[in-house]
Amino acid sequence: MKKIFLITLLFFSSCGYNAVYLNNDLKNFKFSNIVFEGDEELNKIIVNSLLLEKNEFDDNLNELYLKTNYSINEASKNSKGQVEAYRSNISIEVIISKNNQILKNKKIDKNFSYNNMDNRFKLLEYQNDVKNNLVNSSLEEIILFFNLK
Helix, strand or coil, X not given: CHHHHHHHHHHHHHCCCCCHHHHCCHHHCEECEEEEEECHHHHHHHHHHHCCEECCCCCXXXXXXXXXXXXXXXXXXXXXXXXXXXXXXXXXXXEEEXXXXXXXXXEEEEEEEEECCCCHHHHHXXXXXXXXXXXXXXXXXXXXXXXXX
């Protein structure tokens, strides 16, 4: 057992292996311009979570464009026309450009379906939780996108 552990340790330390989530500190990411379009609440959540810096005076930095959209749609209705299920959709497009030329871009689409609830207050709370979960899973993809060279 010790030999297997030692071989594995030597293999991973000598081949340049680096964990993808190891460098998820986004304080290093500076942009000359940051533009947001779409859902304002979603944009605020992303900005507060990623801690991006804007430096207008450095022309060597890239520009960041974030286009967001969040919607709740009726997924199904019963024979009486009452909503039985909803689907929450989130769409985020991240574009990194320099001098109006796109260097990297990524489109993230997430959705989640859930049943209707009798209590309207609990439904709204649940929809908020679903939105936060969709945003958090999208943020993980954005972090990976920024960290990949």
